[in-house]
Amino acid sequence: NKYVYSFHEGKKEMKSLLGGKGANLAEMTNIGLPVPSGFTITTAACIRYYDENKILWNELLDEIHDQLMGLEKRIGKSFSDENNPLLVSVRSGSVFSMPGMMDTILNLGLNDISVKGLANSTGNERFAYDSYRRFIQMFSDVAMGIPKVRFESLLEEMKENKGIIEDTDLNAEDLKVLVEKYKEVYLNELNEEFPQDPIKQLELSIKAVFDSWNNPRAKVYRRLHNISDNLGTAVNVQSMVFGNMGDTSGTGVAFTRNPATGENHLFGEYLINAQGEDVVAGIRTPDEISHLKDIMPEVYDEFVKITHTLENHYKDMQDIEFTIENGKLYILQTRNGKRTAQAGIRVAVDLVHEGLINKEEAIMRVEPNQLNQLLHPTFAESTLKEAIIIAKGLAASPGATSGKIYFHADDVVEAKARGERAILVRQETSPEDIEGMVAAEGILTARGGMTSHAAVVARGMGKCCVAGCSDIRVSEETKIMRTKDQTFNEGDFISLDGSTGIVYKGDIEKVQPTLGGSFGEFMEWVDEVRVMGVRANADNPKDAAQALEFGAEGIGLCRTEHMFFEETRVMSVRKMILATTLEERKSALDELLPVQRQDFYELYEAMEGKPVTVRLLDPPLHEFLPVKDEDIKELAEAMNVSFDDLKDRVEGLAEFNPMLGHRGCRLAVTYPEIYRMQVRAIIEAAIDIKEKGHEDIYPEIMIPLIGHINELKYVKDEVLKEINLVFEERNNTVKYMIGTMLEVPRAAITADEIATEAEFFSFGTNDLTQMGFGFSRDDAGKFLNEYVEKGIFEKDPFQEIDRAGVGKLMEIAIEYGRKTNPNLKLGICGEHGGEPNSVEFCHQIGLHYVSCSPFRIPIAKLAAAQAEV
Ligand code: PEP
Ligand code: MG
Secondary structure, three states, X not given: OOOEEEHHHOOHHHHHHHHXXXXXXXXXHHOOOOOOOEEEEOHHHHHHHHHOOOOOOHHHHHHHHHHHHHHHHHHOOEOOOOOOEXXXXXXXXXXXXXXXXXXXXXXXXXXXXXXXXXXXXXXXXXXXXXXXXXXXXXXXXXXXOOOOHHHHHHHHHHHHXXXXXXXXXXXXXXXXXXXXXXXXXXXXXXXXXXXXXXXXHHHHHHHHHHHHOOOHHHHHHHHHOOOXXXXXXXXXXXXXXXXXXXXXXXXXXXXXXXXXXXXXOOEEEEEXXXXXXXXXXXXXXXXXXXXXXXXXXXXXXXXXHHHHHHHHHXXXXXXXXXXXXXXXXXXXXXXXXXXXXXXXXXXXXXXXXXXXOOHHHXXXXXXXXXXXXXXXXXXXXXXXXXXOEEEEOEEEEOOEEEEEEEOOHHHHHHHHHOOOOEXXXXXXXXXXXXXXXXXXXXXXXXXXXXXXXXXXXXXXXOOEEEEOOOOOEEEOOOOEEEOOOOEEEOOOEEEEEOOOOEEEEOOOOEEOOOOOOHHHHHHHHHHHHOOOEEEEEOOOHHHHHXXXXXXXXXXXXXXXXXXXXXXXXXXXXXXXXXXXXXXXXXXXXXXXXXXXXXXXXXXHHHHOOOOEEEEOOOOOHHHHOOOOHHHHHHHHHHHOOOHHHHHHHHHHOOOOOHHHOOXXXXXXXXXXXXXXXXXXHHHHHHHHHHHOOOOOOOOEEEEXXXXXXXXXXXXXXXXXXXXXXXXXXXXXXXXXXXXXXXXXXXXXXXXXXXXXXXXXXEEOHHXXXXXXXXXXXXXXXXXXXXXXXXXXXXXXXXXXXXXXXXXXXXXXXXXXXXXXXXXXXXXXXXXXXXXXXXXXXXXXXXXXXXXXXXXXXXXXXXXXXXXXX
16 A cells, blocks of 8 residues: 655646645656656545554655655755755645645754755855754744744844844854754753754654644635545655745746736746745735746746646646746646636636637536626726725735725624624735635735735635735734825725725725626537526516526526515505405405516516516515504504504414414415415416517416425416406416425425426425425524534535435425426526536436526526536
8 A cells, every 4th residue: 555656656647645736746747847856645644644543654654764765866865964965845735725724844854964964055054044943943833833933032032132124134153043042942842852853853744734634724724615624635745946045046936827817928926035935925025927037038938838838738727836946947836726717717718719628628617606706796987986095906806895994804703793894904814814804805915915825815715805005004903004194993994996906995886797708708608518497586677687687598486575575565465464354355455466467567578588487475474564563553544453453463473483384375275365466467467568569478377385286276276267367358368387386395205296286396495405304494594504513414405405305305306296297397496596516416307497596697507517518
């Protein structure tokens, strides 16, 4: 059983074993790129490490030693050498990239002997001792848990005593003194000497990387990105190259295309005389990659050539880390670059045009949920004219947002819980801020570049971010942000434009986005490939129009109760509900009929002949009732009854368990005249449309909450009577369908009976989940996150369909339903209809369409197309 692979032995297909970074280092080594030598300890070793109670077992150590010997031989250096010592970096590398979430140790191998070797081989004693000092601090912090401040305070103290400001003003002798002091700190903290043996250093570092797989921020990151906790991380041990050896050295990060817009040009930044993490950490603000051409033209040309090689090899936009050591270029990492949705689509479409991938591959390249980003608002042009610009930073992640400023991640989380819109303002962010970044509307940082933590993470989340905004001074301690001439305190409103980098004062009005360019072409391909239909849940003409704009193919759910909530109508609705006689009720329904008819007319008109599924009234009646005494009084006057009398009636409608109470078709059993009014409005409006010469509409009338065939028979009979009455009166007809929501478990397992009376089933997976699990939809939110946190459920079943249970009920319903009605039409209109994983399931079980909120239509379409590929 092999647990350690040299870079020569791996390849990119071995990602699950070597992690993303290790697999790509191996691949690059084997296609002849200048990669510093090294080896990878596999994810399988990490998993076994946890099984072995976090001990590195002997066979593994033997393998590591063998690989070390091989490495020493290959590059002609060895550990603890007085002239030319081997130094290595130790980095984590999981299967899915988790930027900045786990640990890294650089310059491992430095000790009292090899530091001299480093000084000799580089001819730079200052550099050698500075590296040693940094290594002691990094190793102590990362591998041994000694807080960084223990060391940093000594550094500051020395600078103060010497009256200097910059670290670079410390000379070799100063650094030697610091090294000794640092070793003392180590001894005092741990009661043992700082390990001089590189092998011991390496073992402890490998353990630290394995342990970092389970650090809290890594766990949060995995939860957010749906990454399993069981994958483990690989460890990459790689010989060091130095970007901090003077003015012919440097380090940088570049994307082969612009990760914000997708434009096809090299995009990135570098720092001269700097080491690895300096660029990403955002401590110094780096220079644009194109300037490298002026300083080191040959290195630049070589780098550009390598970027093309890598893009053609991986057939995708690459995110590449490089280091230049004394004028020689090394590639330290490549991976498929993280990008905004806009860039994701542009790159995928361009790659098809460039002949590197086909349309199906392009479709698979874009993560459906990422499309959310494209649907983000921007600031209204008109209001921007008056807006006050307070600062400008880097346009790190697009979108427009406003909120109150907070300076700590915790404060943002709390503000969000209070229902506020909050913006996280930081000097720079670190992985510890992750929960605050999730809760924030947007992120603003004073330092750091386009590849800084804030920028990379915000882009991944599709969250608006302005980074490296040097126009502002941030004091996290006093919770104050200063611009040139203004001061902002915690709780003040600002607005961020992540597409321009501009920061505004106050809360600016936003407008909804319009889609075009590559998006249109991409969605055409999606529509070509996709077979399952995508409809919208919409119950007014405005939403219907929005849905059409996003490409909806019909309405899959019009919740008619939403029409009842409208202010001008609710009085009639209340009269109808509280009527004591049939006459009173009918007279209230007569008031509602014309407005319902108008609703449907406008909806049909907006949908231009596309199918419209109208669901008859569903929620328990008491939801419409007045609660406050003054409202009851007003209603009593209008109805000409006493206040007490009416109050009694209102109270009489209260239920212990309304979601399982008198709602849906159960209402129609008690008050069939309500559904009859609605059906009359549906059919009359359809005939009106027809007679006005619009596209014909074939309404699909949907009866909710059916659990027993006899309920459906009873309601359907009433519905049919009314339809035929209208046909007679109007001396005209329209085509229509009658179907049912499939949302009660009993309906699913008697679907063969139900299907004899229904032309379609639309799965109401909200209720099917509620009743399948017995989780109250209105209350389960309070405890379901515990289920997820404790690993009892992988996902909240109200969000992502529970395939094994609720999904099984759906499959049973389909199988049984088709037995008695082979032409049964099948759809879904629960919230799951716009959730990519559930959409895939719907495709697999053979639904004809999914229906979701308008803004999720492109997402559902893409998920449906991906399910087909
Ligand atoms: C459902 O139950 O899934 C559904 C779509 O109906 P509602 O959410 O209105 O109960
Ligand atoms: Mg329902």
